[in-house]
């Protein structure tokens with residue numbers, strides 16, 4: 001069975017083809033046949049952030065050529081597609097509507113069923129496409145540009161929220177701090193590159209909610225502290241920028257690592273899955289590995305190129321939902337999108353429909 005996945009929730013257009021054998025045992029992970037991606041970063045850079053209207057228009061331009069690329073790479077025809085999956089939410093409404101509209105039009109034209117997928121479920125399951133796929137159950141640390149959550153994951157669709165950010169997401173903390181340091185947009189990768197040349201203990205920055213006793217995060221205060229420090233440095237900022245970047249990254253990573261360990265303790269789980277764009281951060285990976293290894297906890301990550309938004313995770317999540325019997329693809333092409341859509345309410349929402 002061939003599943004086409006379309007991702008268009010924010011500033012990346014992603015398309016992928018995944019193959020899945022409905023008769024294979026449940027443990028067998030679907031196979032990624034091809035995927036293609038267009039990042040809008042250079043387009044939004046001039047504005048210092050994502051401009052929703054420009055994002056939607058660019059998704060319209062890219063989605064069909066990317067679909068053609070993916071089909072050619074996999075040596076398939078449109079008519080070989082069995083299910084068309086798309087990101088239904090959360091994300092920018094206009095951007096989501098492009099993917100949903102194209103997916104449903106394709107489904108209707110080919111007379112194939114369609115399936116709307118939760119973007120964060122895509123991230124959460126993306127490590128199943130890695131060389132070292134996890135097994136259920138596990139604790140998931142979901143760290144993207146818009147979300148920072150710890151979840152107990154018992155199986156496909158069985159997600160319990162353990163804690164989440166009460167203000168900025170971890171990715172947002174990277175991006176906003178990077179902007180304050182003049183590193184452009186999206187600043188996460190740039191800040192982490194610069195941090196490698198700096199001293200992580202050079203500046204004392206707050207670790208919000210570190211000792212709160214619960215599993216929630218808060219990163220808004222850190223951004224303010226970075227701003228205050230940058231102002232204090234004044235003309236010395238360029239010379240100390242790498243130190244400030246390293247100290248900022250250390251504060252974010254410290255909180256993420258400590259809360260992940262707490263979540264493992266509370267749940268008694270021995271596996272941690274890290275997903276979302278911040279999961280590409282090298283310092284986070286190194287420190288999680290160092291902390292988890294001695295405790296006998298295995299840590300799983302998506303392949304580096306599948307950490308940020310992509311179509312492969314959407315096609316994979318659709319395949320795994322179909323495989324688990326949690327969802328059925330539909331021939332009803334009247335679509336909607338969910339710009340706000342809590343992951344732990346996903347199955348309740350689907351059942352209520």
Ligand code: KG4
Nearest residue numbers: 144145146171188192277278280281308309
């Ligand atoms: O998951 P994602 O692609 O998009 C959302 O669903 O939000 O995550 C994007 C976020 C951005 O905030 C970006 O700065 C951050 O992930 N990011 C990183 C790194 N690579 C991407 N943050 C820190 N270090 C990185 N290497």
Ligand code: ZN
Nearest residue numbers: 123144308309
């Ligand atoms: Zn994402």
